[in-house]
Amino acid sequence: METKSLIVDIAIKLFQQKGYNGVGLNEILQSGKITKGALYHHFPGGKEELLIACIETTNAMICEDIGSIFAAFPTTQAAAIALLDKLIVLYETEGTIAFYTIGSVVSGMDSLHDPVRKACSRLYADMQEIYSNKLMADGYSRDAASSTALMMTASIEGGIMLCLTNRSADPLRVIKRGVSNLLKEF
Structure with a gap:
């Protein structure tokens, strides 16, 4: 694995476990047996530049997965249910879905640039x-689609965080019912 990718992968895992403010550069370096010079070669802006690379990598992975799920189903309702089912299964089999959110990574957001x-x-x-x-x-109008998409994003992101803090997939099950009912009404 390329050094830059290794640094990003290690940082993503540590940021997801401990949050951005809970991880020091030395911990990232020690976890990957990486030199400080290698880190600053790839991320001359330091920890914050590394965080941005982690967010961009996470963005690509999450959006690729969501995009493939939404492309595979004929309606938003069916796709949203499939996505939530996947997240529930992931949580129940792996005990985490932290990799599917950036909320845990950017705790303390108000202090970020x-x-x-x-x-x-x-x-x-x-x-x-x-x-x-x-x-x-x-068939939704642009405005209705935009506001519903915002609600879906906030609900799913919040549901993931609630699953992680409550150690239960129940919040996603509740959101699944709510999203299903909301999308049925249109």
Whole structure:
């Protein structure tokens, strides 16, 4: 594995476990047996630049997965249920779904700088675009699709965090019923 990718992979795992503020660069270096010079060669801006790379990598992985699920189902309702079922199964079999959210990574968001905030915003915007496009294909107006996509993003992201803190997949089950009912009504 390329050194830069190794650094990002290690940092993602540590940031997901402990949050951005809970992880020091030395811990990342020790976990991967990486030199400080190698880290700063790839991330001259230090920890914050590394965080942005982690968010962008997470964004690509999450959106690729969501996109493939939403492309495989004929309606937003069916796709959303499939996505939530997948998250529930992942939680129940692996005991975590932290890799499917950036919420745990960016705890303490208020102290992060604008480039990090923008990287997080792009992830949520990309997710919402997938949902919104599918909703418009189902016949929703652009405004209705946009607001519903925002609600779906917030609900799923919040549900993941509740699963992690409550150590139960029940929050996602509740959200699955709510999203299913909401999308049925249209």
